[in-house]
Every structure is written in C-alpha cells, then in structure tokens.
Amino acid sequence: MAGTVIGPGLSIEGELTSQEEVVVQGTLRGTLTAKDAVSVAPGGAVEADIEAVSLSVGGNVTGNVTVTERVDIQAGGRLIGDVKASRLTIADGASFKGNVDMDV
Amino acid sequence: MAEGSVIGQGTAVRGNVRGEGSIEIYGRVEGDVQVTGDVTLGENASVRGDIAGARITIAGTVAGELRGSEAIVLESTAQTAGDLTAPRIAIEEGARARGMLRMEEPGGAPASRASEQRRPAPRPVEAPRRVEAPRASAMEAPRAAPPPPRPEPLAQKKAPPAPVVPAFRGLHGRKKKIRARS
Numbered sequence: 001m002a003g004t005v006i007g008p009g010l011s012i013e014g015e016l017t018s019q020e021e022v023v024v025q026g027t028l029r030g031t032l033t034a035k036d037a038v039s040v041a042p043g044g045a046v047e048a049d050i051e052a053v054s055l056s057v058g059g060n061v062t063g064n065v066t067v068t069e070r071v072d073i074q075a076g077g078r079l080i081g082d083v084k085a086s087r088l089t090i091a092d093g094a095s096f097k098g099n100v101d102m103d104v
Numbered sequence: 105m106a107e108g109s110v111i112g113q114g115t116a117v118r119g120n121v122r123g124e125g126s127i128e129i130y131g132r133v134e135g136d137v138q139v140t141g142d143v144t145l146g147e148n149a150s151v152r153g154d155i156a157g158a159r160i161t162i163a164g165t166v167a168g169e170l171r172g173s174e175a176i177v178l179e180s181t182a183q184t185a186g187d188l189t190a191p192r193i194a195i196e197e198g199a200r201a202r203g204m205l206r207m208e209e210p211g212g213a214p215a216s217r218a219s220e221q222r223r224p225a226p227r228p229v230e231a232p233r234r235v236e237a238p239r240a241s242a243m244e245a246p247r248a249a250p251p252p253p254r255p256e257p258l259a260q261k262k263a264p265p266a267p268v269v270p271a272f273r274g275l276h277g278r279k280k281k282i283r284a285r286s
Contacts, residue, residue, distance in 0.1 A: 003112035007125045010109045014119010014135055020112050030119055
C-alpha cells in the first residue's frame with residue numbers, strides 16, 4: 001500500500017507533510033512536503049510548492065519543485081514552475097514551463 | 105485503490121479535506137474532513153476538526169463534530185469530543201465519547217427541533233478542554249489533602265510548655281544582687 005493517496009475527486013487545501021510516499025490522483029492546493037517519492041497521476045492536479053525526494057508528473061503541477069533526487073515529467077504531464085533537482089527527464093508529449101537548476 | 109483516498113500513518117494534513125469517494129485516515133488531520141463516501145479513522149490516527157461522510161468508523165481520536173448520513177461506529181479504541189449525528193450510531197465498549205448524540209439524518213430531520221433548542225451551536229473546539237479539566241483536579245486533590253493533619257498535633261504540643269519559668273529565676277537573681285550591694 002502506498003503511504004498516502006489523494007484519490008480522484010478528493011481535494012485538500014492546506015499543508016500536507018509526509019514521511020512516506022504520496023500519490024495525488026485528486027487535487028492538492030497549498031504545500032506538499034514529503035520525505036519520499038511524490039507522484040501526480042494523470043488527472044491529478046497540484047497547485048503547491050513541492051519538496052520531496054523524487055517527483056513524477058503525469059498530471060498537472062503548478063508550483064516550484066525542490067527535489068533531492070529526480071523529477072520525471074511523463075507524456076501528458078504538465079509542470080509550470082521552477083525545478084531544482086539533480087536529474088530531470090521530460091518525456092515526449094510532456095509540457096514544461098520554468099527554470100531548471102541542476103546544481104551544476 | 106483508485107476509488108479511495110488514504111492519509112498514511114506518517115502523513116499530516118493541515119487544512120480541509122473534501123470531495124467524493126471514501127477516505128481512510130491513519131495519520132493526522134487538522135481541519136475538516138468532508139467526503140461523500142465512508143470515512144475510516146485508524147487506531148493511532150487523529151482529526152482535529154469536523155468529519156462528515158456516509159459511514160464513519162472511528163478507532164482513533166477526534167476533536168470535532170461527526171456527521172454520518174448512514175452511520176457512525178465508535179470502536180473500542182475511539183475517543184471523541186464533539187456531537188455525533190447519524191441515523192444509526194454504534195458505540196463499542198471501551199470507546200470514550202463526549203458530546204451530544206443525535207440519531208437522525210444530519211440534514212435536520214423533525215426530531216432535531218428539540219435537540220437544537222437545548223444546545224443550538226456545536227462547540228467542538230471547547231470540548232478538549234473539558235476532557236482535560238477532570239484529570240487536573242483529580243491530580244490536585246491528593247496533594248491538597250495531606251496538609252490539614254499537620255497543624256493540629258503541632259498546636260497541641262506547643263501549648264503545654266507555655267509557663268514562664270525563666271522570668272521567676274531572673275527575679276531571684278536581681279533580689280540577691282540588690283541585697284548584697286545594700
């Protein structure tokens with residue numbers, strides 16, 4: 001079982017802090033801090049600054065992203081915001097708008 | 105997994121959680137939870153805020169009002185401080201609840217007139233204070249009890265040696281000295 005799942009149809013407005021994996025299939029507005037992987041599934045929407053170990057974007061993300069490992073924007077995923085991560089992949093069909101800081 | 109939501113054990117939410125579907129909470133939520141489906145609160149989970157859902161099953165701690173359109177079930181480990189409203193309410197032995205119980209539809213069925221006259225507004229925020237109050241007084245009571253016995257025996261012992269013997273000796277001494285000089 002994934003640690004925390006925000007199911008489709010559910011929306012959270014506020015701060016979400018987690019020690020475990022977070023999957024967003026619904027909506028989250030506010031801030032998202034996780035000490036594990038975060039994934040925004042297709043159909044999921046996050047309007048929040050995200051701090052995590054890794055981030056996978058299949059849905060929509062609006063906000064700045066700070067990640068210690070990697071960010072993957074999948075086909076169909078959309079990310080608007082600045083990304084700070086050591087690794088970043090953007091799949092064909094993904095959209096991205098923002099600055100990238102890869103700690104070079 | 106696709107239809108439900110889970111707030112895991114290591115997760116804390118500060119804010120409101122709303123929407124469709126069911127939710128299982130094993131972490132902490134500070135804010136209201138309002139879903140169309142069922143709400144399950146795990147044993148070590150806590151919610152500070154109101155909960156609304158279809159069938160609400162509580163094994164953890166809630167400080168806030170509960171409104172179930174189908175039922176509310178308080179399991180033996182549950183602790184709630186706030187009013188409970190649902191057509192069916194079950195409270196297992198061991199569960200601790202504080203607040204008013206209304207066995208009716210949360211929307212406000214005819215039976216709600218009488219109960220609303222008695223207490224018009226829900227007060228979920230004040231409820232936790234009331235829970236703490238009896239514990240504090242119970243702790244103070246034994247401490248306050250011992251002091252009374254002390255004063256009584258002390259007063260009795262001090263009373264007898266009151267006679268003023270040294271003053272009498274002093275008079276003798278002075279008289280002798282005066283006689284010797286004259």
